Amino acid sequence: MKNTNKDVIIVGFALFAMFFGAGNLIFPPFLGLISGESWKIGFTGFILADVGLALLAIAAAAKCGGEVNKILGRAGKTLATVIGISIMICLGPLLAIPRTAATTFEMGVQPVIGSVISPVIFSIIFFAIVLLLTIRPSKVVDIIGKVLTPALLVALSILIIKGIISPLGQISPDTLVDNVFSNGVSQGYQTMDALGAVALSTIIIASLHNKGYKSESEKVSLTIKAGLVAGIALCFVYGGLTFLGATISQSFAGQDVSTISQASLIVGITEQLLGYPGKAILGLIVALACLTTAIGLTSATGQYFTKLTNNKLKYEVVVVVVCIFSAIVSNFGVDTIIKFSAPILEIIYPVTILLVITTLFKNQIKNDNAIKGAAYVTLIISVLGVVNSLAKTYGLALDMSFLAALPFYKIGFNWIVPAIVGGILGNFIKPSDCVSVEVNKAG
Numbered sequence: 001m002k003n004t005n006k007d008v009i010i011v012g013f014a015l016f017a018m019f020f021g022a023g024n025l026i027f028p029p030f031l032g033l034i035s036g037e038s039w040k041i042g043f044t045g046f047i048l049a050d051v052g053l054a055l056l057a058i059a060a061a062a063k064c065g066g067e068v069n070k071i072l073g074r075a076g077k078t079l080a081t082v083i084g085i086s087i088m089i090c091l092g093p094l095l096a097i098p099r100t101a102a103t104t105f106e107m108g109v110q111p112v113i114g115s116v117i118s119p120v121i122f123s124i125i126f127f128a129i130v131l132l133l134t135i136r137p138s139k140v141v142d143i144i145g146k147v148l149t150p151a152l153l154v155a156l157s158i159l160i161i162k163g164i165i166s167p168l169g170q171i172s173p174d175t176l177v178d179n180v181f182s183n184g185v186s187q188g189y190q191t192m193d194a195l196g197a198v199a200l201s202t203i204i205i206a207s208l209h210n211k212g213y214k215s216e217s218e219k220v221s222l223t224i225k226a227g228l229v230a231g232i233a234l235c236f237v238y239g240g241l242t243f244l245g246a247t248i249s250q251s252f253a254g255q256d257v258s259t260i261s262q263a264s265l266i267v268g269i270t271e272q273l274l275g276y277p278g279k280a281i282l283g284l285i286v287a288l289a290c291l292t293t294a295i296g297l298t299s300a301t302g303q304y305f306t307k308l309t310n311n312k313l314k315y316e317v318v319v320v321v322v323c324i325f326s327a328i329v330s331n332f333g334v335d336t337i338i339k340f341s342a343p344i345l346e347i348i349y350p351v352t353i354l355l356v357i358t359t360l361f362k363n364q365i366k367n368d369n370a371i372k373g374a375a376y377v378t379l380i381i382s383v384l385g386v387v388n389s390l391a392k393t394y395g396l397a398l399d400m401s402f403l404a405a406l407p408f409y410k411i412g413f414n415w416i417v418p419a420i421v422g423g424i425l426g427n428f429i430k431p432s433d434c435v436s437v438e439v440n441k442a443g
Contacts, residue, residue, distance in 0.1 A: 004222070010145035014296070018292055019197075021290060024234075025241070033260070033265065039243065050234070057353075058226075090344055096196075100290035101127065108284070120331055126330075127324070127327040129291065131320065134302065140295060143295070148288055166273070169251060179410070182410055204226060303315060346386050350378050350382045354415075355375060377415075381418050
């Protein structure tokens with residue numbers, strides 16, 4: 001017999017834990033620190049860019065049955081496949097999954113037990129656990145939602161409640177940045193949770209199906225409700241962590257933002273609040289946050305490539321390969337992984353957001369060429385942005401100042417206006433025109 005409310009809570013908790021990785025733990029305290037008394041304004045921007053975009057992605061994915069290629073499909077089969085594979089590789093063995101192990105070791109294990117265990121041995125143990133818990137996809141959501149998430153929430157609540165009851169200091173009336181709201185948006189944007197939502201929705205839909213929810217309307221409704229549960233939990237945790245950062249803002253008054261280590265910040269806050277045992281609690285938080293994210297993304301990657309190849313690649317095989325490859329990559333360390341993969345994410349993230357939003361309005365946008373026009377223009381702007389950034393890093397003379405002149409550049413959304421223009425131009429190309437062109441070429 002179905003217990004809908006219980007299922008929604010379990011799935012919602014699982015979704016929360018899969019979203020909440022180590023990066024989500026680091027960004028909010030830093031935002032609170034640089035925002036001072038305006039931390040609520042910064043927090044609002046963060047929530048809109050993080051939870052808001054993630055919920056939109058979940059809604060879009062639910063409408064498409066949790067299939068990544070259906071969300072991306074109206075941009076054209078080739079582009080959809082390229083972006084879909086790029087998303088899953090970046091969120092899978094190239095970036096997010098290896099980073100979970102590396103971060104757990106650097107923030108959760110090493111500060112507590114020192115060099116007792118090597119990163120190689122730890123990565124083998126970590127991914128053996130991930131493999132054990134993902135090899136049966138039908139059990140992934142229940143394992144995370146029933147067991148791991150409650151433990152994660154308890155550990156986070158201890159830290160947050162202690163910080164509220166015994167604040168570490170006075171909240172600074174000044175801010176370390178000029179525009180608190182836009183900085184909040186930028187920090188939320190960097191979590192990449194909207195990208196994760198597209199991938200993770202696959203296992204959420206599959207879990208609901210295995211629980212006996214067969215109709216599409218049921219699965220869409222319950223997925224969105226589970227997303228709201230996850231969103232509420234994220235808001236509580238993010239709000240608490242942002243407040244903790246604000247309580248030490250007076251100590252950093254006038255300091256250059258670029259000199260503040262975000263990872264060291266949360267470690268320092270935890271030690272001040274809970275003493276040496278705080279290291280163990282932080283280690284538990286980081287380990288649970290990273291493990292749940294790794295489990296969710298490994299399972300999602302396995303299911304994606306199994307569907308993409310029409311079961312030619314078996315789920316179990318993909319999961320084993322992902323775990324082995326991720327264990328190897330994780331030993332390069334967090335900084336190296338981020339440096340190598342960040343440019344790829346910066347290219348695919350904007351176009352993914354665009355396609356998520358257009359999916360929500362698929363009944364209103366009748367002409368696929370409008371979506372293709374918007375998608376390709378967004379991709380071009382993203383590629384130019386990455387090229388410009390790399391050129392500056394390596395001292396190459398490239399003048400792309402026009403990118404900074406585009407609206408919403410400061411908050412990372414300078415692709416929006418060009419995308420609208422591309423969509424309008426694409427809308428003038430009728431679907432029948434494309435068909436006739438292909439026929440003429442064939443003739």
